[in-house]
Amino acid sequence: MGKGIFVVGTDTEVGKTFVSAGAAYMLNKDGHGVCFFKPVQSGGIYENGAVQSGDVQFVRKVAQIEESYERMNTYCFEASVSPHLASEIEKKEIETEKLINHYQKLVETYDYVIVEGAGGVVVPIKRNEYCIHHLIKDLRIPVLMVTRANVGTINHTMLTIEFLQSKGIEIKGIVVNAYQGTFYEEDNVKVISAMSGIEKIFTLGKVERGEAFIERIKAEYRNKLDVEDMLDMIR
Numbered sequence: 001m002g003k004g005i006f007v008v009g010t011d012t013e014v015g016k017t018f019v020s021a022g023a024a025y026m027l028n029k030d031g032h033g034v035c036f037f038k039p040v041q042s043g044g045i046y047e048n049g050a051v052q053s054g055d056v057q058f059v060r061k062v063a064q065i066e067e068s069y070e071r072m073n074t075y076c077f078e079a080s081v082s083p084h085l086a087s088e089i090e091k092k093e094i095e096t097e098k099l100i101n102h103y104q105k106l107v108e109t110y111d112y113v114i115v116e117g118a119g120g121v122v123v124p125i126k127r128n129e130y131c132i133h134h135l136i137k138d139l140r141i142p143v144l145m146v147t148r149a150n151v152g153t154i155n156h157t158m159l160t161i162e163f164l165q166s167k168g169i170e171i172k173g174i175v176v177n178a179y180q181g182t183f184y185e186e187d188n189v190k191v192i193s194a195m196s197g198i199e200k201i202f203t204l205g206k207v208e209r210g211e212a213f214i215e216r217i218k219a220e221y222r223n224k225l226d227v228e229d230m231l232d233m234i235r
């Protein structure tokens with residue numbers, strides 16, 4: 001039986017997929033059996049005549065995961081809105097049992113499973129019923145938080161931490177993403193560290209797009225986050 005970690009963000013577009021890809025790559029390179037799981041994707045992309053999860057495709061590419069696409073994503077909706085609304089628009093009900101079962105199958109097969117939600121932790125999967133944090137509880141796994149580095153992150157990060165702790169969800173660490181080392185970003189990390197008491201806080205730099213983007217992401221990861229740190233969090 002393997003272990004799972006749920007990558008949560010303080011918002012959408014903070015870099016959950018970016019961080020998941022790097023983490024999966026590091027573990028894979030170190031010889032561990034690792035898979036990525038995106039239970040619900042909204043804002044899917046058209047590929048080979050079907051709507052697919054761009055997050056799954058990105059992580060598979062960076063980490064060279066060979067698992068079939070179907071096992072790595074349960075629901076994928078085209079509308080780029082909250083999952084509960086995307087599912088209503090497309091008249092496809094999300095069965096939460098399915099999400100749990102798919103995760104179970106993966107965690108029985110792999111040493112480590114990296115799960116990515118959608119947006120932040122209070123994003124609804126089913127209207128008035130079930131959110132990302134409910135899924136985290138049902139999967140019984142700890143979380144790795146991804147936060148922005150820039151101005152505004154102290155508030156978002158602390159609110160997310162307080163909320164997760166109030167639900168009894170364990171936070172293994174924080175990745176402060178797209179960190180550029182400005183004086184205020186440096187101070188943001190200090191403040192979050194002191195206010196939260198969370199020991200494992202890492203920073204990942206902003207990788208410029210263009211040629212060899214994937215290779216530069218991998219290099220950024222190798223330089224910043226030791227595989228032992230990653231294993232420490234996920235174990």
Ligand SMILES: Nc1ncnc2c1ncn2[C@@H]1O[C@H](COP(=O)(O)OP(=O)(O)OP(=O)(O)O)[C@@H](O)[C@H]1O
Pocket residue numbers: 009011012013014015016017018019055117118119177178179204205206207208
């Ligand atoms: N450190 C970084 N350097 C360069 N680009 C980055 C970095 N982090 C994220 N990005 C880019 O920013 C965009 C948003 O990141 P990402 O897709 O990982 O966010 P997300 O939190 O997974 O969003 P969602 O809630 O939609 O799943 C992507 O295009 C990604 O490639």
Ligand SMILES: C[C@H](N)[C@H](N)CCCCCC(=O)O
Pocket residue numbers: 012013041042043079080081082083118119120122123
């Ligand atoms: C479409 C987007 N990229 C994500 N997949 C879903 C983000 C949902 C955010 C909902 C909200 O917090 O208001």
Ligand SMILES: [Mg+2]
Pocket residue numbers: 016017018055116
């Ligand atoms: Mg994502």
